[in-house]
Amino acid sequence: xxxxxxxxxxxxxxxxxxxxxxxxxxxxxxxxxxxxxxxxxxxxxxxxxxxxxxxxxxxxxxxxxxxxxxxxxxxxxxxxxxxxxxxxxxxxxxxxxxxxxxxxxxxxxxxxxxxxxxxxxxxxxxxxxxxxxxxxxxxxxxxxxxxxxxxxxxxxxxxxxxxxxxxxxxxxxxxxxxxxxxxxxxxxxxxxxxxxxxxxxxxxxxxxxxxxxxxxxxxxxxxxxxxxxxxxxxxxxxxxxxxxxxxxxxxxxxxxxxx
DNA sequence: ATGCCTCCCCGAGGGAGA
Numbered sequence: 411x412x413x414x415x416x417x418x419x420x421x422x423x424x425x426x427x428x429x430x431x432x433x434x435x436x437x438x439x440x441x442x443x444x445x446x447x448x449x450x451x452x453x454x455x456x457x458x459x460x461x462x463x464x465x466x467x468x469x470x471x472x473x474x475x476x477x478x479x480x481x482x483x484x485x486x487x488x489x490x491x492x493x494x495x496x497x498x499x500x501x502x503x504x505x506x507x508x509x510x511x512x513x514x515x516x517x518x519x520x521x522x523x524x525x526x527x528x529x530x531x532x533x534x535x536x537x538x539x540x541x542x543x544x545x546x547x548x549x550x551x552x553x554x555x556x557x558x559x560x561x562x563x564x565x566x567x568x569x570x571x572x573x574x575x576x577x578x579x580x581x582x583x584x585x586x587x588x589x590x591x592x593x594x595x596x597x598x599x600x601x602x603x604x605x606x607x608x609x610x611x612x613x614x615x616x617x618x619x620x621x622x623x624x625x626x627x628x629x630x631x632x633x634x635x636x637x638x639x640x641x642x643x644x645x646x647x648x649x650x651x652x653x654x655x656x657x658x659x660x661x662x663x664x665x666x667x668x669x
Numbered sequence: 670a671t672g673c674c675t676c677c678c679c680g681a682g683g684g685a686g687a
Contacts, residue, residue, distance in 0.1 A: 616674035
């Protein structure tokens with residue numbers, strides 16, 4: 411089962427590029443972030459005519475996450491637990507019914523800039539809630555994963571110019587520590603389990619020719635429970651997608667699980 | 670790089686992103 415995560419930076423803006431990528435990459439399941447659309451306006455037909463089940467958790471203008479799946483989806487849940495007041499659409503989870511059941515969580519973690527400040531506080535508070543959900547997920551001892559735009563550069567090697575990100579909410583010590591704290595519960599960071607070394611990125615800014623200079627950062631991640639990690643056959647970043655027509659600033663990252 | 674694009678809102682130009 412090929413499962414991808416992709417921050418598309420607006421479903422309306424990606425209404426042509428996204429189906430083109432689906433047709434060529436043929437993922438079974440896709441976790442989308444930044445759909446920037448309310449549920450009623452999400453163009454589900456584009457995906458349903460390709461055989462995908464569609465579940466969305468949208469909001470007007472900002473954020474918004476969705477799941478596309480060629481397999482049945484059960485027990486869909488919207489919103490990260492832990493704060494009833496949180497209005498931002500950044501979390502959706504469901505069970506995919508393949509050979510075995512797989513719990514998948516799609517997330518769009520807050521950016522957090524400028525730091526320090528209220529947006530950075532919101533990011534760290536959100537990550538505490540993520541920690542709680544992650545712990546419960548591990549306790550099931552079932553194959554499960556949390557994937558999406560984490561807005562975290564885990565290590566210096568995950569940025570072309572780490573010094574430029576030193577004070578940024580994506581790379582500040584507090585952000586990276588909060589990410590490590592989740593990882594250290596016992597998750598496998600899928601990409602780093604298979605590929606070492608610098609030069610692997612999932613985001614390139616639209617500005618200043620960042621893509622042409624390969625001035626990127628790796629901020630889109632898959633975290634696998636041990637039961638899911640045991641099933642991993644592959645994990646790749648579809649970097650070439652950044653060079654396609656009218657691209658998102660992020661590219662897809664995917665895992666292949668034997669499930 | 671406290672922003673050189675691109676997205677959203679809409680129907681001007683500001684907020685947000687990373």
